[in-house]
Amino acid sequence: MDDGSANIGFTTGESNLQSFVRGETAHILIGTWFAETVNEAGLQEGKDWGMFVMPNRNPDLPPAVIVETGPILVAKNSRNREAALKAADFWMSQAASQKWTDERGGIPHNNLASLPASKVVGQITDQIISGNYRQINRFWEATPTPIAESAVDEIAKFVLDPSSYRSVMENLQKIADSYWSSQ
Numbered sequence: 266m267d268d269g270s271a272n273i274g275f276t277t278g279e280s281n282l283q284s285f286v287r288g289e290t291a292h293i294l295i296g297t298w299f300a301e302t303v304n305e306a307g308l309q310e311g312k313d314w315g316m317f318v319m320p321n322r323n324p325d326l327p328p329a330v331i332v333e334t335g336p337i338l339v340a341k342n343s344r345n346r347e348a349a350l351k352a353a354d355f356w357m358s359q360a361a362s363q364k365w366t367d368e369r370g371g372i373p374h375n376n377l378a379s380l381p382a383s384k385v386v387g388q389i390t391d392q393i394i395s396g397n398y399r400q401i402n403r404f405w406e407a408t409p410t411p412i413a414e415s416a417v418d419e420i421a422k423f424v425l426d427p428s429s430y431r432s433v434m435e436n437l438q439k440i441a442d443s444y445w446s447s448q
């Protein structure tokens with residue numbers, strides 16, 4: 266930017282990461298899963314970058330974070346079902362979780378695994394746990410698929426034309442009403 270201030274958000278024609286690495290973007294709204302990508306881009310964790318939980322707009326509300334899951338699915342009729350279940354069991358074990366956490370610096374998926382040592386992700390995870398943050402499921406995990414898929418299209422209409430908010434809201438309500446009437 267010409268005035269010397271940093272951009273917050275996306276930069277046209279390139280990734281957020283590239284702009285962030287060059288110091289042209291001040292913040293990237295991203296999850297803890299992105300931490301190792303930033304490290305691999307050459308920035309030093311704790312020196313060149315860090316993480317914080319975005320504060321609530323209303324400071325009277327308790328602290329909250331949005332979480333997402335990554336389910337492991339095994340098809341009921343899969344040819345190698347027993348082997349797949351065995352692999353899923355191993356993946357969910359403390360040992361596998363600890364290895365993943367140590368290698369990738371991410372949040373352990375098994376509560377018996379230790380948080381990443383001296384990692385920004387471990388520090389922010391500890392902050393969330395010790396601060397009793399409310400954990401809210403991300404849109405995709407919290408919304409039935411038939412609603413989520415259609416809602417994204419409607420939300421895109423609003424993003425492209427904010428004046429369409431009334432029709433978008435009406436359409437979102439119709440989508441929800443249609444789904445929930447049969448559930």
